[in-house]
Amino acid sequence: MLTSASKEPYLAAFKGLRASSLPAGPAWLEQLRQAGIASFDALGFPTLKHEDWKYTNVEPIAAQSFAQANGEAKSIVGAEVFSRGMIETDAPRLTFVNGVFNAALSNIANLPQGLRLGPLAEFISHEDAAVVDHLGRLASAEQQHFVALNTAFLGDGAVVDLAPGARLNRPIYLLFVSTSTAQPVISQPRILLLLGAGSEAKIVESYLGVGDKAYFCNAVTELVGGADSIIEHYRLQQDSDAGFHVGTVEASLARGCHLTSHAVTLSGALVRNNLRVLLNGAGAECVLNGLYLADGKQHVDNYTLIEHVSPRASSLELYKGLLGGSAHGVFNGKIIVHPDAQKSDARQTNKNLLLSDSAVIDTKPQLEIHADDVKCSHGSTIGQLDDDAIFYLRSRGLDVAAARSLLSFAFASDVVQRISIETLRQRLDDYLVGRFGAW
Amino acid sequence: MLEIKNLRAKVGDKEILRGIDLYIGAGEVHAIMGPNGSGKSTLAHVLSGRENYQVTGGSVTYQGKDLLAMAPEIRAREGIFLAFQYPIEIPGVSTTYFLKAALNAVRKHRGLDELDAMEFLTLIKDKMSLVEMSQALLNRPLNEGFSGGEKKRNEILQMAVLDPTLALLDETDSGLDIDALRVIAGGVNALRSPSRAMIVITHYQRLLDYIVPDFIHVLYNGRIVKSGTKELALELESKGYDWIKGEGAALQ
Ligand SMILES: Nc1ncnc2c1ncn2[C@@H]1O[C@H](COP(=O)(O)OP(=O)(O)OP(=O)(O)O)[C@@H](O)[C@H]1O
């Protein structure tokens, strides 16, 4: 049972940090943190009674006591984590180990014109105007348990600030490594992505667990898409079998902004992704692609919320899940069309493939439409591999096992093929071949 | 090469094949015609091992072996190829990728070395020209969003790559415009050889003008009710199936 006791260690840690001799930081930041801890104190951890957490029991996270991370990076080999994290090593990159910035594993020399990229702590220490302006604006600590917790311990993370009109021709990589430590640690990176009007960027957040001990990564990303900007945002998760991960992305798109989001979850003991997109300007567009794979006893929950606030905005969402073993998947996709959002076009699809009898999926599409001139559709499917397709492949010479693995691969690769970063697409396809490829 | 004796099959409670006899020699092309629902596709699927059809009687001997005892993939590796009336779409895997996996499964069974990516590309380039298909199409997800004609070309391309001994073409001509029909028929004709037999299922004389069969059979109500040479198709074209149905009834 979740009790109010589970939040105590965090309240104590918060007090402890203030009692220590560490400098408190600027007043505006302290205010944010205080508001964060107050909300977390009020909200606690979510329970199954909470509508948005109906299928995901966070007790395994709440029951553990996690130490605050210190960023110790002894066991990290750069080449190894870059390779597993699917990072192009010659592109701009920030690396964090257990939530703490690691300069040696980062690459921020010779940044292209118009790009500011660096660790959040540094921007905070300069009281950077853009950061002061935007931090905590989108991600509301008031309603969301894990945003509140992240905000209470706001410290480090990543900042991408792209000037209006600047177009990047290389992706930016943000790598977050969680390691096995004697005592399990919590890391709470905060990522601020500010894309100016008319800018273009591809940003990859890659989360990687190494080792086999428990840890908890509670990440929050705030993405501000300027008018007519073109953004690709990737969230690649490869948490370890004992790793817990809650990731929240809050995006707000101005007029004509186009966001493509790719959320790929490959592993983790318990993973919850929250993706909330506000279509805040006329004609804004978002394309949300998701792929989640789970095996064994893993639990992966994708919650997405798209809010059509302005007219003529469109959203196109495709999430696909592949569940084996006795894994539990959840897709909870909500679309709200507000009264002023006439001529909205919202399409949502969720497809799930169950590879074993004991795998479970809960899928819950929700449409809330308050405007009359809109096009909305949603559909979800849960199925086994298609017999006609299996026969087609067998009639070409593949045996049953090969046909099944090829179809599983194809099901997942369908999402991967929508990825525009060629190396990432190739790496993910290779990964899928490694995972399913027995043909 | 293929001997079908008194073959009976049902799906659910419904008997669809009700005693088929057919003998096909190496190098021969046999056309099977017959009204909708007479059992043509069912025969093709039973020969390629589709499991939801239950064989209730008779035998099929292929190259001296009991065909009905083989799994679908073994039949394919032993040289049976079915060009589907309705090819399946598989998002997420390209024709090239899928076909390389299939070819290597077949080659392995035949005791040949597996082809690497380069060797495969060379092979497929050669076959592509046969059915006038573009590389771009082959790199797209298998049959997904392909036009009717493109799907049928893809079937013939697969046949050319897998190099079967017995090819079953189920209405490969349906939905094709006249140019596509010519291309596909040209592709099929190029694959005719003394060691390869074909069963061509069609509704139209048109196709048989291009792929001239050695024999024509009319399937009606689960039985072959008439067999003849290519002139039979002309007769069917002018008279329709009604006179055959009469003979079918007499047979019963
Ligand atoms: N899986 C199935 N379940 C139920 N009935 C079936 C199934 N497959 C075939 N049938 C029935 O068997 C009969 C023969 O079908 P088949 O597809 O073999 O006909 P066909 O001669 O190929 O027709 P067409 O010229 O229209 O392609 C039809 O009445 C069809 O409805």
Ligand SMILES: [Mg+2]
């Ligand atoms: Mg048919």
